[in-house]
């Protein structure tokens with residue numbers, strides 16, 4: 001039989017010599033490693049100069065705001081800055097201490113001072129986040145104590161409003177008396193601190209965020225699956241059709257990108273609403289009665305349909321770019337080796353598309369987890385996602401700390417997802433294009 | 434090797450035609466019978482339809498017209514995975530997401546073979562190409578030559594009776610290519626399989642094949658064993674495509690049986706044997722191999738016509754010398770002669786008379 005020769009076997013030669021330590025040196029005796037560092041330093045410095053503008057841009061417009069947001073999610077001095085005496089009293093007395101006369105006096109003094117410099121509203125707002133319905137207690141008390149109270153302060157305050165004696169109120173005030181707080185994160189997970197400082201779940205009718213998080217992730221998973229089911233055949237066609245036809249198809253895929261959001265959304269409303277095209281057709285075909293028209297918009301269905309449409313390109317493009325590089329001879333080889341076309345797809349073609357699929361799924365999922373406008377427009381109330389809640393806190397309730405905490409949780413979830421993906425598939429297997 | 438005819442052939446192309454676009458024929462009336470155990474090479478320039486023929490045989494393209502038979506059975510409508518034909522692709526087509534072992538296991542798994550038999554066969558196939566140690570590597574971790582061997586092992590592991598190879602060595606460097614040619618040939622002889630091999634490298638075709646089918650323009654120009662192809666080309670294309678060749682243009686002056694007298698454009702007469710010419714007055718191209726050209730009168734047949742030649746250049750090639758001559762207004766006439774002790778020294782500008790045995794000059798179709 002044939003002798004196994006490897007004509008490619010190379011002979012390794014050394015550039016310079018070996019010094020006493022056994023490491024390589026250049027011809028003039030300099031350690032090789034050091035020579036390498038020196039010779040590449042210039043190139044690295046130039047490369048740094050080239051990326052510097054982008055780096056600055058990213059720091060200013062991306063890292064800095066995210067840092068500020070993260071800070072805001074654990075920091076709110078609305079109470080502590082404006083109620084200094086009471087804050088000091090809380091610090092000096094451990095939780096569980098009954099408020100003594102000094103505490104009541106601190107409260108009265110702080111309220112008076114805050115009322116005079118008109119920051120009592122800020123204090124009330126901060127308290128209101130912690131304990132709903134307490135804002136008016138503060139503002140009305142502020143009006144009454146502006147001219148000062150006479151001791152005993154406890155009785156004087158209770159006379160203004162008996163609610164001031166509520167232990168839950170005092171517990172809440174203690175909670176907000178430190179500027180740094182985890183209470184927004186607790187609230188974002190439907191948790192709170194009770195009077196004893198223990199973490200408990202909020203009342204069932206107040207639990208919204210966990211449900212919204214779950215809904216966000218479930219809907220995002222459904223949307224990701226939908227884009228996969230629709231996008232995979234499209235990407236395959238794109239990768240195999242002749243250039244002219246595939247260009248046309250590509251335009252169709254990218255069309256939602258290039259269409260104004262309002263046009264796109266109106267089109268979906270025209271199609272999906274109860275008096276819309278699809279319902280008309282179904283009724284006309286006799287599949288449903290006129291009274292049974294389907295509700296397909298302003299609910300979760302609307303959110304899923306519209307978002308699948310918008311996010312489809314993010315699945316198609318990475319898949320397409322991977323599929324284009326899959327040599328058709330792999331499939332031919334598999335067929336010639338005896339595999340049916342289904343086996344060939346399952347064992348050869350599909351595994352080879354996984355890097356694109358992973359990239360597409362990750363993109364679509366992360367984008368839909370943070371999607372805001374489409375659910376707001378076509379989601380109704382059952383199709384709202386966590387991002388809509390964040391927007392609500394930003395623009396309506398103005399509880400930016402809460403918005404920041406929700407966003408930070410979302411960010412953490414995405415990073416965890418990224419990490420899991422890296423462990424399972426490997427980020428370096430990601431093929432975006 | 435017996436040349437098959439009619440029904441006892443293993444592979445049979447019967448009046449096969451192929452068109453991709455419905456306007457031009459890429460394969461024009463292909464008739465080809467391949468015997469069991471034969472090593473047949475399809476040789477031809479790029480675009481001559483070799484791959485198309487192979488793809489039709491493998492089942493990836495359908496014949497537009499005609500019939501392809503394998504072992505006596507018409508396989509026109511048999512899908513590729515049921516043909517049981519091994520195939521080696523030019524880029525090897527090893528599945529990149531599988532290890533070498535999994536690549537070899539694939540054809541056995543899809544055949545529903547049990548684990549222990551699979552292991553057996555994989556080990557045997559890998560040993561056959563001396564790649565036993567590389568079983569757990571991925572294709573990307575192998576050199577080109579190693580990938581080539583794995584591709585070969587994978588095409589053979591399920592014991593196909595017929596193996597197709599489409600320019601399997603095209604991506605290797607010269608040294609490795611020659612080595613692999615030798616290995617493939619040895620495997621063919623040891624296993625007794627039938628091989629249809631496609632290449633555009635004539636050297637490869639000549640060293641490996643039992644028979645060579647020279648393709649051009651969708652037709653087989655000549656089908657013959659290597660020596661016959663080189664020594665007795667049947668038309669100008671084959672004469673020019675295989676080996677180095679001198680082509681002299683002229684017209685038939687006299688035709689006597691298979692002896693022809695040809696008048697060249699400048700009026701000189703030469704002797705040739707008639708191959709595919711029919712009548713006096715017809716234009717022709719006479720083909721003479723450079724190593725059959727003589728310039729010493731004692732080596733030429735006594736009554737042969739000789740030609741006036743002027744030496745333009747002499748190239749020293751070690752074992753031989755290669756002289757470029759001007760002959761009958763042709764500046765590219767080549768003569769090769771052995772580099773022996775005391776060989777006559779030719780110098781540029783020197784005039785001499787050249788000649789050849791009439792059997793070595795073949796009067797072919799005009800180009």
Ligand SMILES: Nc1ncnc2c1ncn2[C@@H]1O[C@H](COP(=O)(O)OP(=O)(O)O)[C@@H](O)[C@H]1O
Nearest residue numbers: 453454459477478479480481482483484485486
């Ligand atoms: N899939 C195809 N579609 C259209 N034309 C093709 C296709 N494959 C090959 N051809 C054409 O058929 C001719 C022969 O090609 P091919 O069989 O690949 O030649 P070879 O393998 O001898 O180089 C070429 O002109 C080529 O352009």
Ligand SMILES: [Mg+2]
Nearest residue numbers: 480483484485
């Ligand atoms: Mg080819």
